């Protein structure tokens with residue numbers, strides 16, 4: 001997918017807050033072999049590596065555009081690789097992923113597979129957005145399923161594969177995990193107006209639609225902007241953003 005690092009960074013401060021909540025769940029041990037799945041532009045992978053002394057940290061992402069930016073943050077203990085997070089191989093002491101696993105399907109299969117890649121005593125720590133029922137998502141799905149977009153998109157819609165907190169907890173338990181922590185949190189963002197909400201989703205949820213629309217992406221954005229102004233009038237706009245965080249450890 002054609003990720004745009006500049007668009008993604010428009011709300012960098014808001015987007016990094018859950019990263020620090022996730023980092024707080026990580027057990028700080030030296031000499032870990034750690035991987036950051038869907039590392040994006042690498043600043044946050046750098047923070048992760050700095051928090052894990054003497055560890056070997058890999059940032060993995062499928063996007064060449066994001067990895068091009070990430071290269072600047074590499075160091076002897078940290079490198080970046082292009083690859084698909086859903087096809088992870090190897091054995092890891094820490095599998096970390098902030099705001100990326102929602103781009104891979106079938107979490108009832110994916111989470112146990114990632115868990116199996118943990119070394120004994122290893123930890124998995126994940127954050128995924130669970131905001132898919134917010135009106136902003138309803139609006140883009142509704143707009144994409146109306147003409148002319150439905151025909152151009154050939155009926156394409158993307159639904160978040162994100163599960164409920166109960167389902168993640170059960171999956172981890174069924175894997176045999178210990179120290180299971182699962183919670184959902186609202187990050188209370190205050191954005192300038194409804195156009196800013198469209199800017200926000202343009203950096204993430206709309207990316208697969210843009211990929212299929214080519215030059216007509218601006219028409220979709222314009223149509224969504226109009227509907228969003230009706231749905232979220234006034235300034236500023238309160239954008240309560242729901243996210244799920246979970247962590248668990250494989251027994252020794």
Ligand SMILES: C[S@@+](CC[C@H](N)C(=O)[O-])C[C@H]1O[C@@H](n2cnc3c(N)ncnc32)[C@H](O)[C@@H]1O
Nearest residue numbers: 038039040061062063066084085098099100103
């Ligand atoms: C919302 S960004 C999050 C980036 C970073 N973790 C952060 O917190 O800023 C999602 C990232 O997941 C990457 N991604 C999407 N699907 C992927 C896949 N199947 N394998 C690896 N990375 C993927 C995208 O390229 C993008 O960089």
